[in-house]
Amino acid sequence: MTLHSQIRRAASTAIAPSNIAFQKYWGKRDVTLQWPANDSISMTLTRAQTMTTARIQDQPFDVFEMAGTRIDSQAYPDHKVMRHIAMLRAELGLAGSLYIESRNTFPSDCGIASSASGFAALTLAVVSALAGQPSWEGLDLLGITRDRLAHWARRGSGSAGRSLYGGIVQWEAGVDASKQKIEAIFPATHWKISDVIVILSDAKKPTPTSSAHLAAWASPLFAPRLAGLEERSRRIKNAVAGRDISALGIELEQEALEMHAVAMTGEPPIRYLLPSTCEFLSWVRNERSRGALAAWFTIDAGANVHLICETDNETQIEQHVTKHWPHLKLLVDQIGDGPTLMKGEL
Numbered sequence: 001m002t003l004h005s006q007i008r009r010a011a012s013t014a015i016a017p018s019n020i021a022f023q024k025y026w027g028k029r030d031v032t033l034q035w036p037a038n039d040s041i042s043m044t045l046t047r048a049q050t051m052t053t054a055r056i057q058d059q060p061f062d063v064f065e066m067a068g069t070r071i072d073s074q075a076y077p078d079h080k081v082m083r084h085i086a087m088l089r090a091e092l093g094l095a096g097s098l099y100i101e102s103r104n105t106f107p108s109d110c111g112i113a114s115s116a117s118g119f120a121a122l123t124l125a126v127v128s129a130l131a132g133q134p135s136w137e138g139l140d141l142l143g144i145t146r147d148r149l150a151h152w153a154r155r156g157s158g159s160a161g162r163s164l165y166g167g168i169v170q171w172e173a174g175v176d177a178s179k180q181k182i183e184a185i186f187p188a189t190h191w192k193i194s195d196v197i198v199i200l201s202d203a204k205k206p207t208p209t210s211s212a213h214l215a216a217w218a219s220p221l222f223a224p225r226l227a228g229l230e231e232r233s234r235r236i237k238n239a240v241a242g243r244d245i246s247a248l249g250i251e252l253e254q255e256a257l258e259m260h261a262v263a264m265t266g267e268p269p270i271r272y273l274l275p276s277t278c279e280f281l282s283w284v285r286n287e288r289s290r291g292a293l294a295a296w297f298t299i300d301a302g303a304n305v306h307l308i309c310e311t312d313n314e315t316q317i318e319q320h321v322t323k324h325w326p327h328l329k330l331l332v333d334q335i336g337d338g339p340t341l342m343k344g345e346l
């Protein structure tokens with residue numbers, strides 16, 4: 001075996017965090033080009049992660065294993081993971097079948113953006129294994145920049161592009177699909193903020209976001225939403241710049257409720273919120289108004305609630321929620337630095 005082929009067969013492991021959107025990506029202008037209807041802004045998390053290992057193998061097809069499920073490109077050539085791997089291979093112009101193993105540190109498909117961390121980790125691990133470069137520097141030398149990786153990742157799942165960066169990240173829609181831009185606008189060190197994730201249900205969400213993005217256009221609330229987002233985005237960025245949690249919180253809550261209102265009034269109408277979600281949201285607002293809870297909610301495409309707060313208040317918030325809702329599971333997470341890449345397996 002030559003040195004080159006030995007290097008190429010080494011496994012690469014990517015650990016990518018999920019992210020929680022402050023301003024949601026909701027609606028696509030173009031499905032094939034994965035062009036969003038609007039700019040989005042998110043906070044990259046730390047503990048909610050996907051860990052993915054990829055290595056070149058001898059079988060003439062790709063294999064992907066996760067949570068006891070195994071799929072391969074012979075039996076499932078149209079599965080979104082298989083199509084993503086094929087796209088990456090074509091973009092790189094490199095050959096090689098892959099064996100991939102992946103796992104999450106948190107429940108998937110219930111509004112904690114597992115597709116964001118999933119496609120970010122998959123992209124990074126697959127590109128690294130195909131290119132035989134298990135480091136950012138090595139990839140960069142081959143012209144595979146973080147920017148290119150982010151744009152490849154967003155083609156698997158739009159929000160995954162933002163998980164390639166740490167801190168507060170913006171995905172700009174641009175004037176046409178080729179002008180999309182993904183960048184970190186504040187580093188994780190700018191402001192210590194946390195996401196106390198309240199699991200009201202770990203059941204799979206009823207409708208995948210891929211369908212919900214299309215259904216949004218029929219909502220009478222969608223055009224007014226798009227018209228107001230430039231202003232909201234400015235207010236969110238100002239609140240983050242000034243480390244003003246209550247100014248940020250007002251925007252977070254309006255934005256999340258607006259996204260769900262669009263979903264519920266689209267065609268077909270989609271409801272992710274459970275009665276227990278609404279009950280919990282009212283409780284958060286009541287507790288906050290009596291000065292007992294310095295946290296503001298946001299919600300992704302699911303029933304679960306993300307309480308955004310300053311990290312100094314995280315423990316008090318966790319204890320206060322647990323005291324009133326002892327049966328609920330909480331995942332406490334913080335703003336983080338983005339994905340890591342390493343040689344070998346975990």
Ligand code: PMV
Pocket residue numbers: 020021023024025026040113115116157158159160209210300301
């Ligand atoms: O990346 P997708 O297609 O799963 O869509 C993400 C949609 C939201 O998570 C609800 C919002 C966002 O910007 O992350």
